[in-house]
Amino acid sequence: MYFFLKRFFFFLTIFFPTFGFADINDDINAAHLLIYQGKYVQAEATYTQLMKPASEEFIAGTALVDMLHFYRGTARLIQHKNQEAQEDIEAAFHPKSSLMYDDTGYMLRARLRLMQGDTKGAFEDYDALFKTTQKGVANGYRFAMALAQRGWAHVLLGEQEDAKKDFQMAISTDTTMLGMELNSLQKPFWQAVVQEIIPLVGTQNDAQIIKTLDKILEKQQLTTYPFSYERSVHDEKNFSNVILLYEVYGPAFLLREKKQKEKSQTYQTNINTLFASAQQSLLKGDKQGAFNSFVNAFQHTAPDDQAGRTTAVQGMSGIIRSGFTPPTATESSRKLAIKAQVIAQEKAYQEAIDIYSQAINEAPWIANFYYDHALLIAEVAQKSDDFNAAIVEMKRFILLSTNAMEMREAQDRIYQWEIKRDRNAQKQNAAPKGPRVASSATGSASDCFIATAAYGSFLDPHVVSLRTFRDRYLLSNALGQWFVENYYRYSPPIADMIRENLFLRFLTKMVLTPIIFFIEFPIVFTIAFVGVILLLRRKRRLRKPVLS
Numbered sequence: 001m002y003f004f005l006k007r008f009f010f011f012l013t014i015f016f017p018t019f020g021f022a023d024i025n026d027d028i029n030a031a032h033l034l035i036y037q038g039k040y041v042q043a044e045a046t047y048t049q050l051m052k053p054a055s056e057e058f059i060a061g062t063a064l065v066d067m068l069h070f071y072r073g074t075a076r077l078i079q080h081k082n083q084e085a086q087e088d089i090e091a092a093f094h095p096k097s098s099l100m101y102d103d104t105g106y107m108l109r110a111r112l113r114l115m116q117g118d119t120k121g122a123f124e125d126y127d128a129l130f131k132t133t134q135k136g137v138a139n140g141y142r143f144a145m146a147l148a149q150r151g152w153a154h155v156l157l158g159e160q161e162d163a164k165k166d167f168q169m170a171i172s173t174d175t176t177m178l179g180m181e182l183n184s185l186q187k188p189f190w191q192a193v194v195q196e197i198i199p200l201v202g203t204q205n206d207a208q209i210i211k212t213l214d215k216i217l218e219k220q221q222l223t224t225y226p227f228s229y230e231r232s233v234h235d236e237k238n239f240s241n242v243i244l245l246y247e248v249y250g251p252a253f254l255l256r257e258k259k260q261k262e263k264s265q266t267y268q269t270n271i272n273t274l275f276a277s278a279q280q281s282l283l284k285g286d287k288q289g290a291f292n293s294f295v296n297a298f299q300h301t302a303p304d305d306q307a308g309r310t311t312a313v314q315g316m317s318g319i320i321r322s323g324f325t326p327p328t329a330t331e332s333s334r335k336l337a338i339k340a341q342v343i344a345q346e347k348a349y350q351e352a353i354d355i356y357s358q359a360i361n362e363a364p365w366i367a368n369f370y371y372d373h374a375l376l377i378a379e380v381a382q383k384s385d386d387f388n389a390a391i392v393e394m395k396r397f398i399l400l401s402t403n404a405m406e407m408r409e410a411q412d413r414i415y416q417w418e419i420k421r422d423r424n425a426q427k428q429n430a431a432p433k434g435p436r437v438a439s440s441a442t443g444s445a446s447d448c449f450i451a452t453a454a455y456g457s458f459l460d461p462h463v464v465s466l467r468t469f470r471d472r473y474l475l476s477n478a479l480g481q482w483f484v485e486n487y488y489r490y491s492p493p494i495a496d497m498i499r500e501n502l503f504l505r506f507l508t509k510m511v512l513t514p515i516i517f518f519i520e521f522p523i524v525f526t527i528a529f530v531g532v533i534l535l536l537r538r539k540r541r542l543r544k545p546v547l548s
């Protein structure tokens with residue numbers, strides 16, 4: 001009887017949150033989504049924020065906290081925050097819930113040891129994991145998951161036969177509980193791993209293994225994040241986070257890191273070779289050769305390697321200032337710049353930004369391309385990083401420009417953007433934090449969804465007026481904060497309907513017009529409003545019958 005009760009309550013602990021704690025479960029799913037999107041810092045912060053509300057949940061509160069430690073530990077290990085991850089590993093080894101086990105502690109520590117090159121220690125943890133999974137509730141399910149973990153470790157180490165053995169054993173393990181197959185999604189996935197990935201192990205072709213893994217996930221419809229508020233809680237895809245977090249973001253993730261590290265080392269070697277070639281040309285007095293090498297270095301530098309690109313621009317700038325006359329813009333780069341200007345006039349700013357990037361990559365010595373590019377980035381800046389990107393581009397303009405007045409103006413713009421960036425950061429820190437965090441994964445707190453849908457652009461002047469009114473007057477008091485929080489919770493689906501229907505867009509504009517008029521011209525609106533009231537009262541007086 002005791003065993004049955006413990007088994008029953010364990011079942012409730014694992015699955016009841018989906019039924020009974022919709023809000024906290026939705027928020028956890030939103031944090032999982034951040035991991036899937038590669039936003040590991042935000043995911044870690046969200047898991048931390050959820051610790052307290054999770055602990056307050058009835059029945060499954062302690063179990064939720066235990067799982068949050070595992071999820072946060074996963075996010076921290078992805079970021080190589082090994083010291084911080086130790087806190088979650090310790091918590092996983094000492095779960096607060098009496099119904100939970102220390103499986104996740106061994107999983108996290110084995111992952112950490114693999115990252116540190118301690119293969120022996122990692123496999124000692126896997127051995128201990130197998131022993132603990134043979135005891136307690138759902139041991140078949142837990143044992144199969146442990147086998148898959150070790151299987152990926154063998155794949156990482158190029159041990160083909162051992163990897164195949166672990167995955168095949170995981171597939172053949174009985175993982176049913178109370179008549180439910182707990183690995184209904186994982187077993188087809190593992191079968192595909194055996195058939196398509198294991199044959200590649202030992203070939204030293206990690207890139208092909210990663211590509212095959214992505215194809216398997218896509219084929220099994222796991223490339224789109226499965227959690228959805230519309231899905232039934234019985235939908236097996238709602239539990240596929242076990243794959244995403246335990247495997248794809250567990251030992252399997254180390255394969256991507258290994259390949260990325262090798263790719264990064266090759267990339268850095270190539271870039272360093274180009275910079276060395278430029279320096280050698282300079283020593284020989286070959287300014288043209290040095291200039292070409294710096295241009296080549298810029299064009300081969302990854303867009304996210306801002307330091308490398310700036311070094312290349314500094315090299316070109318030094319040669320130009322030494323008296324070297326750079327070539328004019330190529331015809332194709334000029335065409336791209338003009339195309340970007342035309343598209344920017346149509347308010348398709350992001351497309352214009354992307355086209356300017358192409359023009360810069362083709363002729364990275366043309367100063368004005370950086371200037372226009374910086375202005376566009378700042379025009380649509382929403383976050384501090386956006387302003388930083390604009391500042392970086394404008395600094396490159398200053399490096400390449402030879403016009404003192406233009407350089408002075410550019411520096412003043414940088415000062416403006418730095419102020420806006422800092423003030424924007426202050427506003428974000430002061431913005432009200434609602435009890436739910438799910439919206440942080442799906443929407444931006446700077447968007448006015450309905451107004452943007454009606455007017456077609458968040459840069460429309462009327463939408464800007466509404467945002468300013470929100471920031472200045474609504475977010476400064478409790479009632480306004482309540483209104484904004486509920487607006488962002490319920491308005492996105494309404495905005496989607498408005499965006500797709502011309503009549504609804506027109507109707508929404510009609511409704512918003514007096515509000516916008518009041519915001520933009522409060523004095524005129526007040527005078528007009530009072531005038532209308534007085535006029536109506538006067539008409540009412542004139543209509544009253546004269547008593548004889």
